[in-house]
Structure formats: C-alpha cells, structure tokens
Amino acid sequence: MVLFLTEYFRLNGLGHLRRCIAFSELFESKGIKKQILVNTDHEDADVFHTDIKQQNWLVHKQLETRYDAIIIDSYRAQAADYEHFKQYTNHLVAIDDDNRIEYPSGCIIYNGGLGGLIYQYDPNRFKKILAGPEYALLRKEFRENREEKKINQNLERILITMGGSDPLHLTSKLIQFYHAEFPSSQLDVIIGPGFTDFKEEEFIHVPTLKIYKNLDARSMCDLMIKVDLCITAGGQTIYELGKLGIPFIVIQTAENQLGNISGLVKSGVIESFINPSMGDFLKSLSQLNQKLADVSIRQNMSTKLKTIFQNKSLDIVGSILN
Incomplete structure (x- = not known):
C-alpha cells in the first residue's frame, strides 16, 4: 500500500491533487494499492474521487500501519512533519517544485518537471533524485x-x-x-x-x-x-x-x-x-x-x-x- 498526503484549498492546490491522482495511477497500473489523504477546506464532492479521503493529516499525524511508500505533496508541511512520517515507511518521497525546505536526509526527492532543470539537490543527502521534465506526472488520459x-x-x-x-x-x-x-x-x-x-x-x-x-x-x-x-x-x-x-x-x-x-x-x-x-x-x-x-x-x-x-x-x- 502506498500513501499519498496532499492538500487542496480554495485559493490553491488543485494541481497538487491532480498530480497525486496521476502519481497514484502509476502504482495502480503495477497492481499496487494506494490511499490518498487530502487536507482541504473544499467540500465540493465533484472534485474528489470516492477513494480520496479528506483529512487534516498535518494535525492527525498518527498512522495505523506502515506503508510501502509515503509520498507528500505539500506547501504547508515542514521538515519536522516529513521526519515524523518517515518512521512509517522505508521510502519517503518529497514532491518538490522550488527547493522549498531542507527535506530529511535519506528521502527521495521528486521534482518531475521543468523546475528539475533549475534546482540543484545534494546527491549525497538524498536516497534518490528524480528530476526533470521526462518525469512529469500526467494523468493516464494524457x-x-x-x-x-x-x-x-x-x-x-x-x-x-x-x-x-x-x-x-x-x-x-x-x-x-x-x-x-x-x-x-x-x-x-x-x-x-x-x-x-x-x-x-x-x-x-x-x-x-x-x-x-x-x-x-x-x-x-x-x-x-x-x-x-x-x-x-x-x-x-x-x-x-x-x-x-x-x-x-x-x-x-x-x-x-x-x-x-x-x-x-x-x-x-x-x-x-x-x-x-x-x-x-x-x-x-x-x-x-x-x-x-x-x-x-x-x-x-x-x-x-x-x-x-x-x-x-x-x-x-x-x-x-x-
């Protein structure tokens, strides 16, 4: 099971949610189950799939099990939050667009887009770095x-x-x-x-x-x-x-x-x-x-x-x- 932690608020974040949906489809195509938790102030049911759960995961941090991977797509989570969720998986993935914070050592950095051509990540600090437009996440229709x-x-x-x-x-x-x-x-x-x-x-x-x-x-x-x-x-x-x-x-x-x-x-x-x-x-x-x-x-x-x-x-x- 792979866990996605993301956010979508009235003023921003729909791209985060779409990106995580596209990401989750990749795991589903390999027969791997996934769960998406969305921290949101949006109650429009048309926006969410039935398998997406609305939850403020930055407040309710305790998870009931370990996961094959935890993937975080957030502009609100701080380094301490990433460190906390790291204990629930051997593969913590930080989705980053602009080198936002100092992510925990040993995690996987994902900047699958054109920003991956701009920002430099320390290869000695992180387990893996997946960066560049060739890794751009697209929904299966695209x-x-x-x-x-x-x-x-x-x-x-x-x-x-x-x-x-x-x-x-x-x-x-x-x-x-x-x-x-x-x-x-x-x-x-x-x-x-x-x-x-x-x-x-x-x-x-x-x-x-x-x-x-x-x-x-x-x-x-x-x-x-x-x-x-x-x-x-x-x-x-x-x-x-x-x-x-x-x-x-x-x-x-x-x-x-x-x-x-x-x-x-x-x-x-x-x-x-x-x-x-x-x-x-x-x-x-x-x-x-x-x-x-x-x-x-x-x-x-x-x-x-x-x-x-x-x-x-x-x-x-x-x-x-x-």
Missing part, C-alpha cells in the same frame, strides 16, 4: 498516444485556463482582452471549482465564448487538442499541454511556478512570460499574441514541447520501491 496535433494557419480557437481558483482574478480580464484582440476566434474558458468572483452573465455579449466547468481528464484532453493557443497559469497544466504539443503563453499566478517557468525559458520553449504584477501586462500579452500568430513559431514550439516531454513516468514506481 499519457496515452494521441492524434498528432495539427497546427492551423490562424488562431481559430483560444483556450484560457487560470487553474483551479484563479487567485489573481484574471479570467474576466482575459476574456475581454481576447475578445477585443481576436473577435472572430472561439474562446474556450475553463472555470475552476475554486473561482470566487467570476460572473458568467457579464459575457452574454460575447458570442464566441464557451465556458467549461468540472471537466474530467478525458474532456480536458479532448478540448486541448482542438485549440490553436492556450493562455495558462504556470502549474501542472503546462505539462499536459506540453505532452500534446499545444502552443501556449504562460502567466505566472503564484511564486512556486517560477521553477517551471524558468525551466521553459532554459529549455528554449519560451523566451518570455507574463507577470501580471509588473507594468502593463496586457501590452506584453498583446506582443506575445502577435508573435504566436505566426504559424511557423507555433509549429516550432509544438515540436520542442513534444521532444522535451518524452514521458518516462512509468519508470518512477520502480525507482521509488527498489
């Missing part, structure tokens, strides 16, 4: 071989997805902006379960707008493959877009996304990104739109993404348990 993405001449469909909660409340601004910039393009907009101020009725005058809520992984994958450009936050979604080869513009909506974004720059996928706190970000966004309107630029980006995200996630289970 790991499967998909139809080849066709890059269209024009930006006919634009997807806007600001994560599970849109902490900076950018979605409404982006709808208005893209409707003005590309009035004939279809705008596909995903509204996450943690959105608090989005008012759909404000956009009844936008005939090209289509809004989606509570998309499962299959529906999300099917939608992504149809769009010509995605405007996305810098979290887990960029790996799913990368695997499919969907061109995108990144908007940094949280500090912990900087590792991912820096990795995109270092790998040559993007030259710049949008930081909404710096200057007139819509002007910068307009400049990126003009660049990515060029079909050859988008084709080159799509090719780079599919090359970088050669998925090796199925190797993770053996690396952790052996």
Whole structure:
C-alpha cells in the first residue's frame, strides 16, 4: 500500500491533487494499492474521487500501519512533519517544485518537471533524485498516444485556463482582452471549482465564448487538442499541454511556478512570460499574441514541447520501491 498526503484549498492546490491522482495511477497500473489523504477546506464532492479521503493529516499525524511508500505533496508541511512520517515507511518521497525546505536526509526527492532543470539537490543527502521534465506526472488520459496535433494557419480557437481558483482574478480580464484582440476566434474558458468572483452573465455579449466547468481528464484532453493557443497559469497544466504539443503563453499566478517557468525559458520553449504584477501586462500579452500568430513559431514550439516531454513516468514506481 502506498500513501499519498496532499492538500487542496480554495485559493490553491488543485494541481497538487491532480498530480497525486496521476502519481497514484502509476502504482495502480503495477497492481499496487494506494490511499490518498487530502487536507482541504473544499467540500465540493465533484472534485474528489470516492477513494480520496479528506483529512487534516498535518494535525492527525498518527498512522495505523506502515506503508510501502509515503509520498507528500505539500506547501504547508515542514521538515519536522516529513521526519515524523518517515518512521512509517522505508521510502519517503518529497514532491518538490522550488527547493522549498531542507527535506530529511535519506528521502527521495521528486521534482518531475521543468523546475528539475533549475534546482540543484545534494546527491549525497538524498536516497534518490528524480528530476526533470521526462518525469512529469500526467494523468493516464494524457499519457496515452494521441492524434498528432495539427497546427492551423490562424488562431481559430483560444483556450484560457487560470487553474483551479484563479487567485489573481484574471479570467474576466482575459476574456475581454481576447475578445477585443481576436473577435472572430472561439474562446474556450475553463472555470475552476475554486473561482470566487467570476460572473458568467457579464459575457452574454460575447458570442464566441464557451465556458467549461468540472471537466474530467478525458474532456480536458479532448478540448486541448482542438485549440490553436492556450493562455495558462504556470502549474501542472503546462505539462499536459506540453505532452500534446499545444502552443501556449504562460502567466505566472503564484511564486512556486517560477521553477517551471524558468525551466521553459532554459529549455528554449519560451523566451518570455507574463507577470501580471509588473507594468502593463496586457501590452506584453498583446506582443506575445502577435508573435504566436505566426504559424511557423507555433509549429516550432509544438515540436520542442513534444521532444522535451518524452514521458518516462512509468519508470518512477520502480525507482521509488527498489
């Protein structure tokens, strides 16, 4: 049995939960049972699977048994918490995005993404280090071989997805902006379960707008493959877009996304990104739109993404348990 300890709160964390679900599917594919505990303030039953238990594991720390592995995906857990759970397993895995804290010696570090290209981990301190975009965790719907993405001449469909909660409340601004910039393009907009101020009725005058809520992984994958450009936050979604080869513009909506974004720059996928706190970000966004309107630029980006995200996630289970 493998235990996952993660969190999902109104303002952040849906990416954590999705990442742990994708991680757990890898163990299930090997016939290994799993359990997921989520520390959350969210009561929306549509967000959770029936086999995910809501529990504040940072408070209720006592476990009833030992586990083959314990995998922690958290921005609240401190070094002492990792040390505590280490006693319940021989394989403690710390999922890290930005070298957040000093993790216990002898644990396994997992930074399966572009941040793995940026941060340096001490190989003498940790049992194993699994880092880099080839270890990006993808839900099984995205790991499967998909139809080849066709890059269209024009930006006919634009997807806007600001994560599970849109902490900076950018979605409404982006709808208005893209409707003005590309009035004939279809705008596909995903509204996450943690959105608090989005008012759909404000956009009844936008005939090209289509809004989606509570998309499962299959529906999300099917939608992504149809769009010509995605405007996305810098979290887990960029790996799913990368695997499919969907061109995108990144908007940094949280500090912990900087590792991912820096990795995109270092790998040559993007030259710049949008930081909404710096200057007139819509002007910068307009400049990126003009660049990515060029079909050859988008084709080159799509090719780079599919090359970088050669998925090796199925190797993770053996690396952790052996």
